[in-house]
Structures are given as C-alpha cells and as structure tokens.
Amino acid sequence: MAIIVVVLSGCSTQKNTAKTRWWRAFNARYNTYYNGKLAYIDACLEKEKGNKDNFTEMLPLYTVGNKGSRELGKGNYDRAIEKSKKAIARNSIKRKPEWNKSRRKTEKDIEWLSRKEYNPFLWKAWMLMGRSQFHKGSFDEAAATFAYMSRIYKTQPAIYGKARAWLAKCYIEQDWLYDAEDVIRNMQRDSIDWRAAKEWDYTFADYYIHTGELEKAVPYLRKVIKHEMRKKQKAREWYLMGQIQAALGHHTEAYKAFRKVVAQNPPYELEFNARIAMTEVMAKGKAKQMIGKLRRMAASDKNKEYLDQVYYAMGNIYLAQQDTMKAIDAYEKGNTKATRSGVEKGVLLLHLGDLYWEMQKYSDARRCYGEAIGLLDKDRKDYEALSERSKVLDKLVPYTDAIHLQDSLQYLAQCPEAERNAAIDRVIDALKKKEKEERDRLAEQEAAQRQGEGQNMETNRGRMPNPAQDNNRDAVWYFYNVQAVSQGKSQFERLWGKRENADDWQRNNKTVVGSIGSGIDEEELTDEQRDSIEAAELAQDSLQQVADSAQNDPHKREYYLAQIPFTPEQLAASNLLLEDGLHHAGVIFKDELDNLPLAEKHLRRLTDHYRDYEHIDETYYHLFLLYSRLKQPATAESYVDSLKARFPDSQWTTLLTDPYFVENAKFGKHIEDSLYAATYEAFKKDRFDEVAANASVSETRFPLGANRDKFLFISGLSRLNDGDAEGCVSNMKQVVEKYPRSRISEMAGMIVNGVNQGRQLHGGKFDLGDIWTRRAIVLNDSDSIKQVKFTPDRDIDFVFMLVYSPDSLNENKLLFEMARFNFTNFLVRNFEIQIEEVGGMRQMRLTGFLNFEEAYEYARQLFANQAVVRQTNGKAVPIIISTKNEELIGKPFSYKDYEDFYAQNFNKVELPKRNTLFEPADLNEPREPEKVQPIGIPEVDNQSVTSEAGENEETLEVEDDTQFIPIEEPSQVVTDTTATEPAKEDEPQADAPQKEPEAKDAPTEPQPETAPQGGNEGGSTNEGEPKEPAKEMPQEDAKDINVPEGKPTEQPKEPAKEPAKDQPSAASKDQPKEPQQEDNEGTTIAVDPTGDQPAETDNQGDLIEIDPEDEPAKPATQQPEEGTIVIPDEPETPPAPAVQPPSSSTPKTEKPQQDRPATQPQKPVQDQPQGKEDDEDEPEFFFEGDTPSSPTNSEDKETLDDGLDDEYYELDGF
Structure with missing residues (x-):
C-alpha cells in the first residue's frame, strides 16, 4: 500500500513528467x-428521439435550432x-516541463514549451463540455468555452481549428452572423488544419444556410452528409x-434528395413529408400524376393525421397551374379534415387567407388569419405583418x-315572393348540410378516439407519460407554451372580440365617472323609477319568451323573413347600418389598408346615395384627403x-380653411409634440401663464391633435393655482367625456369623483415639509388617542432609516x-437593507440593531464615510427609531413629532464604552455544519492519494460540487512557495563552483503520450532516473514510475531550516521539487524533481554540473516554473519529446550521504558509464525523427497520446 501511495504521489498535477502526463490522461x-x-x-x-421538426420551413442543420x-x-x-x-479541474497539468539550457531549442521544442496544457487527453473534456452546452442551447456559455479553449490550444492547429469552428457555430445559432463571419475570415486567412476540416464543413454549411447563400x-x-454517422x-x-x-429551382436535384430521404428508412413523419415534397418538385407536366398520388395518400389510413399537409400540397399544385378555385377548395378541405392543430395547419390557413385577401373577401380572410395566428410561431419573419393585417x-x-x-x-x-323564398330555402339547406357534416365528423372522431383508447388501454397501463411527445407541449406549463396561449387568445377573441387586458373587461364603458343613479339602494328609488325598472324587466322577459318561436329558429323561413326590411321604418334602420358601414369601411380602406380604389368606392357611394348621413361633413373631409393623395386637386377642392x-360651422370646414392647414398636414404632429413638451416643462416650473397660452394655441390650431387630452388635463391643474376649482373640474369632465379611452381619463375621473364626494381641491407641488408634518389620524382629546405615545426604551430593536423625497438623489x-x-x-x-415608499417619502431601512447604542454608533461611522455622504448630498434625513415607534409614524404622529421626541429623549444619552457592533448578534457560537458522506461509490480522485503521500506537496483538490469556471491566467513564472527561503539568502557563494545545485528531480522532458506504461525511447534505464522498487514492480515498468529513493513516508510540516555549509538542508529533502537555477538569459536549469537523492550525494542521480563561468553569484534559489491553472484536452501536437539516455554520467563528488529513513530498499546503481567533468551531460529532449539512432522499444511509447482521433466515434456520432 505504501508503494502505491508513493507511486501515485509522483503523479501530481504539480509535476510535468512522462509519468504524470500518462497517469493524468488515463x-x-x-x-x-x-x-x-x-x-x-x-x-x-x-433529443434525437423527441425532436419535432417544422417541415413547412427550412430545417435547421442542428436540432437545437428547433x-x-x-x-x-x-x-x-x-x-x-x-x-x-471535474475532469479538467482534477487532471490539468500547467507546470512547464524542465529544460536543459545547453540544448538548442528547435521549433518543435519552442512549441512544446509554449503550451498552456500538458495533459494530452484533456482537450476532449473541453470539447465535451462545449458541445454539451451547445446542444443544451446555452450558446453564450458554449461560446465562452470554445473561445477559452482556442486560447489554450493556440499552438496546436488541429485542436485550435476545432474550437474555432464550434465557436463560429455558437455565433451562427444566435444569429450573430457578423461575429461568425469574423471567425471564419480569420481562420481562412490562417488556413485550416486538415484534421479540423470536418468541423469546418459543418460550420460553413450552417453559416451559408443562415445567411441565405444557398x-x-x-x-x-x-x-456534411458524407461525414454524418447517425442515420436519422x-x-x-x-x-x-x-x-x-x-x-434554388433545381427540381430534379431536389427530387433526388427527397428520394435519398426515403431510402434512409427514417421515421414515418420524415418519410411522409419527403414524399409530399417529392410531389411538389416533380415536373410540371406531371400534375395529374402528382394529384393522383396525393389522393391515394389521403385515402390511406396511415395518413389520417396528416390530411392537412396532403391537401395543402394539392392546393399548391393547383395554384402552380393558376387554378385558384381548385386551390381554395383543396385548402378548405385540408382545414376541415385536419385532426391536429399544429404549425402545418397554420401555414395552410395562412396561404388560404392570402388568397381571400387578394380576392378582397375580407370576412373569409379574417377567419383564416384569426385561426392561423394562434398556430404559427412568433419568430416567423412574416408574423408581425400577419398580426397587423x-x-x-x-x-x-x-x-x-x-x-x-x-x-x-x-x-x-x-x-x-317565389324568388325570395327560394333564396331563403337555399340558405336553410346549406345550413342543414353543414350541420350534418359537422355531426358526422364529430362522430368519426369520437369513434376513432374510443377505438384508440380501447387498443392502447392495456399497453399504456403502468407506462409513464413521455413529456417529449405531443409536440413537446405537455412538458411545458400552459402559460409557458406560446402556441397554447395563442390558441386560447384566438378562441377568446372569437367569443368576445378584442378586449384589453384589464379589470372588468366585460364592461363597455369603463370610465371612472359613474352614471347618475348608479350604486343607489333600491329603497331610495322613487315610485316612477321603480315603475321604469319593472317595465324594462317585463320587456326583457317578453323577449325571452319568444326564444322558442319560429322567428328565432334559423331552420325556418320566418327567421329570415323577420330580418328583411319591408316597412319604411325597417328600411330606414337598414339604411343607417349601411351608412355607418360605408363610412367606417371607406376610412379604414384609406388610412390603414391604403386601398384607395375601395376607399373611393365606399365613400362616393355614401355621398351619392345617402346625402343626409349624420357625419357627411366628415366624409367630405376624407374624400378631400383621398383625392389629394390621388393627385386630383380640382376634385379635392370641390369637396372643400x-x-x-x-357645413360652414363644421370643425372639418374650419380645419380645411385654416391658413396653416398645409403646414399642419406636413409637420403638425411634430409641432404639437414640441408644444406639449414645452407646456409640460412650464407646468413643472410653475409658469402657469405660459401653460394657459399654449393650451389656447392647442385648442385653436390642433383641436383634433393627439395630445389634446393632455393639454386639457394640464390646463385644468394649472387653474388651481388661481383658485379656479370649477374650471379645473370642467376640464376634467371634458377629458372624461371626449377621451374615455385615454390613459389620463382615469386620473381625471378620479378628480371628478372626489369633487362629487365633497372633497376640496387645492393647488401646490410636492413639499417635503408638508409630508414631514403629515399624519393620517388627527390628534384630539379622546382617551384612546392619549394613550398612544412614543416609547423611550433603548434596549429594544432599533432601525436606522434614511428618508428622502423621490427622485431627489441617485437611489x-x-x-x-x-x-x-x-x-x-x-x-x-x-444588516438587511430595504427600500420602501411610505406616505410619499422614500425610506432606506437598515434592520438588525439590538439597541439604540448600536444604531447610533452605526450612524456615526456611516456619516464618517465620504462616499456615502456624497451620495446623500444633504437630501436624505437620517432617523434612528425603534420598531415600536416606527409603527406610529404617519398615523397618530408625523416625522416632525418624532424629531422633537428624539431631541428630548435620545440626544443626551451616554454611550457604553464597549462597541457591540463588531460582535455577532447571536453570542452563541454557530455550530459547524456536519460533513455528509455522499451516498454511493464516489469517482476516484487521486489527488487525495497524492496528498497522503507527501503532506508538504501542493496538490489541486477539487470537491465534487465545485463549479469550474474557465478563466485564462497569465502564463508567467509562478515561484514555488514551498522552496527553502532561508537557504536562498544565507547559502555561501564560494562553494558554488565546486559543487552542483542541490537537486531532487532529474531534468524531465515531455514523453511520448502513447506508451502503455511509459519509458525512455531507448529502452534502457537512464542515469539519474528514479530507481524502481526492488520487489513490487517489474523491471520494465520501473522505467517510468519514479519512486523517490529513501523518501520518508511521513514528514512533519516544519519551517525550513538553514542548511549547513557542507551539509544538505533538511528542507530540501522534504520538498517535492527543488528550485531551478536561472541564468541571466532566463534559461532555467532543472534540478532533480523526484527526490531520489539528497542534495549533496555521490551523484547517484542526474545532477547537473554547472560551468563556473555560467554560474550566478548565488546558489540556485529560483523556484520551478509553474503554468497557469487551465484545463485542456488531448491536443493535436507534434510528437512528444523523448528522453535521450546520456552517454556518460556526471562525475561524483566524494561526500558522505546523509542518513535518512527509506521506504523501499533501493537497487544499487552499477555499471554507470563515467564521463568527463567538462561535459554537461544532462537528459536531453529529442522529438521523433530528431533522435539519434538508438534501440527503441515500441512498448515504451505512451498509449494515451491518441493524437487527434475524431471524437465523433467515441460519442456515437453525436
């Protein structure tokens, strides 16, 4: 076990050897x-299984585009x-490899030493992270990852090219085409490595599709199709x-491509859409064949869910043959037979609505557009135009x-009568036929639904629902599903029409000013009022009683005969509806649709046949504007x-005869906006005479201006300054009556209602002093009020507040x-900070003070801070108040009342000497959170093993829940803080020429990344390399597993002591790496990194003989270089340098070896060739093709440098 610990301790990310690179990659x-x-x-x-494509539009190259x-x-x-x-954080190797200064650097050497990541596999972890972020839809995060990755692997063209290709894809998917073009242009200038060509094929295809360069x-x-590995x-x-x-119009090539889709045996929906598309790109002479094929598809039971697409394709073919009526018929069949409400049906209705629009059948067009707008995606390019239409x-x-x-x-x-009855009968027959078709359709749907439920009852029992099904709509809450919300809005509008999103939307008149008598109790009504109400109720009941009569049954003739205007009164009522419809339709055609011929037709019919129309003067005005736009000034003047x-007194006559009419027509909107802006500014600065003058100009020059309601409102408020309350109310009533839909009408109505309820109007602006003395409850002599008082308690919770008027400072x-x-x-x-608005004042409250003394001390220190004082600028009033007293502010007491109370009770309080602000609010020590052992087997983290092997060794440990954020650090030399600092200052200088720098690690070159166990290219053991254990490891494996000779298994952490002159320092034995010596040119001389030998041994390891001429004035104390903490993947690199066995060893100095405990018996060194003293024979770096002829062993190459193999293979083609 000790051997394993010691072996793994040599695989720290703080070391850059062949062994550490191999182990970290593995x-x-x-x-x-x-x-x-x-x-x-x-x-x-x-994602591949649940993806739903919109085949009515061009598919995105990546499914994340949906x-x-x-x-x-x-x-x-x-x-x-x-x-x-985690893989990146735990296995990144940033430390630079050690270099022999006597060796001349080649281009490959320079590239190797300039890398920022030396783990040969870690680039794949970077790539996996970026690709996962990309396919998740987090394009910003993915772009940051690939941009950072491209900086890490700048010297490795293949990895750099892959990262830049994915970076361009991230920009493309966000429609940042300029940024994508910049990346592409720079890569084309620098050339693209052939191993990154595959990624760039995807990138170029995606880029040109997004830019429309098909x-x-x-x-x-x-x-891309040749590269693709996934069949779907x-x-x-x-x-x-x-x-x-x-x-592009290449129908033959398109037909071949769609046939290729069918040949891939894709899912049925994709195959069906491909077959539909094939019919649309067939030769024009084969229209009948295409129609026959589509009809057979419509008759197939497999395509019942896709009938809308089948008939849509039929309509397109008819439309291509310029047969509009058959196209409309096909589209209508697709609409009625569609069994799903998806984007396909929405596109069909959009095209059908366009046909009706061109034919000026606006009622049918409205029906189609109204339903389509709830089915189409808002991101469509034509969605805004469709919505406006x-x-x-x-x-x-x-x-x-x-x-x-x-x-x-x-x-x-x-x-x-006979012709009239025949026409009515035709309408009734059509109604019955339509109702029968609807009943049959619903019956078929119910039967199919019951049959499907019966078949799927057993198979679906116990099966969990798949959120990816049903077009991904069940997985999203209703109010987050854009299409479902749009459909709901469309259905609501069909039932209720266009309504604003406001309270009481059912009411037609939502003005604040109520009608006379509204809200009056029934007991207060007079007898006449009660009689009128009863009469109205009886009339309503009589209407309800006829509900079942023939006149209300649309299947009877009486229903239609009752609507025909036979009598003069009925004809007059019908004419009123005609007049109103002609006028408003003509204005809409002129102003909103810009259809001047239709506007002229409707307005001229009104003036020619209905000269007694109530608003005929306005019709003349619109005809004047119409003919002015048609460049017919004579006709336009005739209407003037x-x-x-x-109508000499009409407002339209006044408007057209105004000498400023032409100027107002061109610049009136801008002039009125400027006039209102000046009026509002004058109102804020109390220049009320200017307000009145501008309001008069608005009344005479812009009586129909867009800001007329605002002029009335401001003019009414300014009259309060002169005490003209009646004039103010008069203006407010005009706003409510003339502009009921204006936003300002609600405020005007509130003022009118307040006056009607007996409130008094008074002028004036915002006054801080007024609010400072304001209270909601007027104090009187009642006992209940007298009992409410401020409390002088100081040992309760206090609040510190800054009170200021709104917009007086930068909050x-x-x-x-x-x-x-x-x-x-x-x-x-x-201290929690809250901002509230109370009684017209803004309060910034700080809570958490346990008593008055803490709040006072806080305020004292706060106002000693100049940054805070600059922001308050004297406009914020500080208040220290208890939570009990705060409840009384603004109710029975004002701010001014508390200010007087504070001055009387708190101003002369002696503060305690002990300041408790810097002590925790809870005096009990908080318990440390218990460390919960994660359940299950955690992933292997060899950093912990490394830390056990040597406690003085710095390791990079990352907890499992650590979030890694890639940040590029500067690639500068970082000194090792574990080096012997005292030795740096006091080591004698005279002995430097006679001895070599104290070494613990032999100079280690980057090793080939492909060998199974690692080793030297020559297959033999180099002098100075760490010796293998005698028993625990086979001989061939010992070449790369460096076990420190005689290194203690446990070393206490003590500060480094100054070594004796002729004795190795104890600190140097404990450190995992000795400092490197650096000459004046910056070349670093490596010392023994493995710690095999003490610093002053008989040269059992690879110690470096330093020429006295090149030796610096002081012993080597420069710490080894350390790279930045970055995380790459296995780069596409030149072959890793190999270690060339030295031809001779450095001479031994006769010094006794210091006794120290050993963890393993060491194999004696023998048969080492000796060299001359003037040769600086160190391990040297050689790259493949640059090494001297020496026996090589294939098994010595590291296996984990798997080069730049295509990562698509190990990711199953994704």
Missing part, C-alpha cells in the same frame, strides 16, 4: 470523462458538463438538401359584413367647397455605497 479518460461521455450520448439520444426541442436532454447535458469540469451551402452540405440525422440533412435545391381586419370586417348583409336583405325585400356651402448608487460600507466594516453582522 485518469481523466476512464474516470469522470467516461461518465460525462455516457451522459452526453444519453442526452443526444433523447426551440421546442431545446429542453430535451437538459439534465444529461448538465451532468456531462459537470463531469467535464448556392454556397450545397457543396459543404454534401460533405443523415435523413434530415438529405431533406434539408432537397429544400435548398427546391428553393389581422388587427385591421378585426376593425374592417364588421362594417363590410354589415354592408353585405343589408344589401342582401334590401334586395330580397324587392324580389318576388361643398363643406363651405353645406441605486446610494444603495451600492451602503452595501459596500456594511460589507467592508461589519463582517459578523448582517
């Missing part, structure tokens, strides 16, 4: 990374991310290829329907003349300074 791969890989595969399988599928697999992706972070996307998409994903990519080819139709259709109905009824009134002749900055003051000064106390 541990990362088969421990945490393996579990993360399994979680990632499970998540991808779940927003409805992003939540799938989230739990497993999170687990994969967590495991990746021609450029085709060749890359073909490469390959079928999706072939379908995407077909969509792109169809969009639907809103306009909601305004227009009631008027056009009224026009059509009244025209039909008046026509029937003039028809012969008509207004002058017939956020003050809050920040207060929080910073608390955090930096009171670490053991938790």
